[in-house]
Amino acid sequence: xxxxxxxxxxxxxxxxxxxxxxxxxxxxxxxxxxxxxxxxxxxxxxxxxxxxxxxxxxxxxxxxxxxxxxxxxxxxxxxxxxxxxxxxxxxxxxxxxxxxxxxxxxxxxxxxxxxxxxxxxxxxxxxxxxxxx
Amino acid sequence: xxxxxxxxxxxxxxxxxxxxxxxxxxxxxxxxxxxxxxxxxxxxxxxxxxxxxxxxxxxxxxxxxxxxxxxxxxxxxxxxxxxxxxxxxxxxxxxxxxxx
Numbered sequence: 001x002x003x004x005x006x007x008x009x010x011x012x013x014x015x016x017x018x019x020x021x022x023x024x025x026x027x028x029x030x031x032x033x034x035x036x037x038x039x040x041x042x043x044x045x046x047x048x049x050x051x052x053x054x055x056x057x058x059x060x061x062x063x064x065x066x067x068x069x070x071x072x073x074x075x076x077x078x079x080x081x082x083x084x085x086x087x088x089x090x091x092x093x094x095x096x097x098x099x100x101x102x103x104x105x106x107x108x109x110x111x112x113x114x115x116x117x118x119x120x121x122x123x124x125x126x127x128x129x130x131x132x133x
Numbered sequence: 134x135x136x137x138x139x140x141x142x143x144x145x146x147x148x149x150x151x152x153x154x155x156x157x158x159x160x161x162x163x164x165x166x167x168x169x170x171x172x173x174x175x176x177x178x179x180x181x182x183x184x185x186x187x188x189x190x191x192x193x194x195x196x197x198x199x200x201x202x203x204x205x206x207x208x209x210x211x212x213x214x215x216x217x218x219x220x221x222x223x224x225x226x227x228x229x230x231x232x233x
Binding site for chain 1: 187188190191210212213214215217221222225
């Protein structure tokens, strides 16, 4: 049964272009390659390779994380692109429990400065204040 | 397609699963509430995580999506939140979602 289109919350083409341009311009990133509609390979200047699932869910919840990881189990990060999008705490906990980072865009830009646990657990200053981590 | 009809479709979808009808609540939000000829429908499923598992809710979402697409040529944009997540993000209030 086809379930493409809006159901998958595929980002708009201009959002994908924005993502590629923004990540390509990050000081720690060597290159960005679009592998599939929502799957991106980010090669960092230190040689680390990240697989990133780009989505446009209003809210990335635990259910969305489970669904995304069932379809793309090898990813390192989920990024929801639109500036008004967000994630839930249980969504983030679900992702981290599986060694995956869950980010909004500006949070992901900050996380790219780090690797490993510091990468996928990265929060912006306002998120740290909001969630009191 | 009015709210009562949508609600009957959703309840029928639930009854065809193992999910108890009181384990999920449905909400309508977005342009469907205000447009005469909408080409999509924004739905919110709020589930009680003590009564239903996430995989069952994901399966229900697929069923509902296919139901609207195949029988009514409508794309259903379906957000899923646990009750706890809804309290955290306050989605119903911020989107002015209407309970079905």
